[in-house]
């Protein structure tokens with residue numbers, strides 16, 4: 526296998542592509558240097574800091590394309606890390622936002638778009654008997670966990686290794702630990718950065734390990750308020766739940782009087798209009814949405830069953846936020862939902878079939894060159910991993926050659942295709958067969 530990876534590294538010629546990129550993107554380099562004198566790390570979110578060869582500066586995006594400040598245009602599969610489900614600057618969102626902008630940006634008070642968008646979400650999302658809006662995924666996860674603690678009078682929650690639920694201290698644990706960190710922690714949650722408060726609330730087990738979940742309930746059942754999970758583990762290899770595993774989580778939480786929370790920040794509106802819960806047919810008690818729900822605007826939502834959401838309705842559980850539910854983001858959400866629902870959800874048929882074509886095409890081409898590769902996930906969001914066997918857990922993704930994948934992503938960037946460097950690919954409703962063909966042709970050039 527090591528030999529196969531060495532051969533692949535020769536195909537990808539990362540150094541040559543990096544040199545080309547440096548020549549083509551002089552404007553980005555200069556702007557990054559300038560930004561580093563004022564912005565911490567020159568970027569606005571830590572995950573963007575490590576992009577290779579360096580974080581690019583972009584000027585504009587249109588549909589499935591993004592253009593940098595040096596005028597290079599790329600087919601975009603980053604899609605702002607997921608929100609741009611309709612692509613860049615979609616006319617439907619632009620028109621809706623332009624219209625509300627004339628009437629004020631925020632009221633800190635009630636307006637029609639709040640219940641109009643909530644009604645649409647109720648219509649599409651199985652668990653959405655009631656909705657509460659906020660601005661980011663991190664915030665709504667916090668409200669969901671608070672609600673679970675309140676409803677059950679229990680202090681702790683169970684999460685899975687490799688799942689990401691935002692950057693608050695309470696959830697930013699055991700996200701991408703090394704095997705050494707896992708070993709040293711002896712089963713305790715592993716914080717991601719320094720300065721985080723010690724976390725005694727999280728109980729962490731491996732994804733798809735039903736025995737570990739059962740054991741956690743045997744040992745700590747009286748303390749567990751909820752299980753939270755990404756129903757498709759998009760943040761660590763797009764790993765699906767084993768058949769029956771989500772139903773098992775539904776059943777064990779119900780049996781023990783705990784809540785089941787689906788973190789649908791990525792899967793929401795992406796896998797289906799009703800999210801992963803619609804696609805997989807398992808209805809959680811609460812679900813969190815962000816990213817695609819705002820079509821690129823900062824909007825998040827907690828959806829849940831009335832009996833739990835009533836704790837918010839009566840003020841016993843606090844849900845607050847100055848900019849919550851402002852007209853600008855909700856206009857974008859309404860346009861996004863209406864566009865995705867049009868023609869009986871035709872956009873989903875397109876995203877699924879293009880995504881599957883693309884992932885199969887990539888996989889076939891790489892395998893033809895004897896590069897060990899697996900692709901996981903589903904059409905609108907999938908993952909390319911340089912390893913032999915499809916992973917079932919986060920730990921199994923550690924077998925992937927990540928630095929080789931980054932070489933591949935750098936080569937693709939030089940060939941006009943912008944990818945997230947963690948191996949995740951997002952498709953939007955604006956992508957067409959033309960972009961898929963362009964992307965596969967770029968792959969062919971790299972592999973020549």
Ligand SMILES: Cc1ncc(COP(=O)(O)O)c(C=O)c1O
Nearest residue numbers: 661662663689690691790791815
């Ligand atoms: C599954 C999941 N939950 C929560 C979050 C946090 O969302 P936000 O970045 O909007 O705070 C993310 C962000 O990537 C996510 O992928």
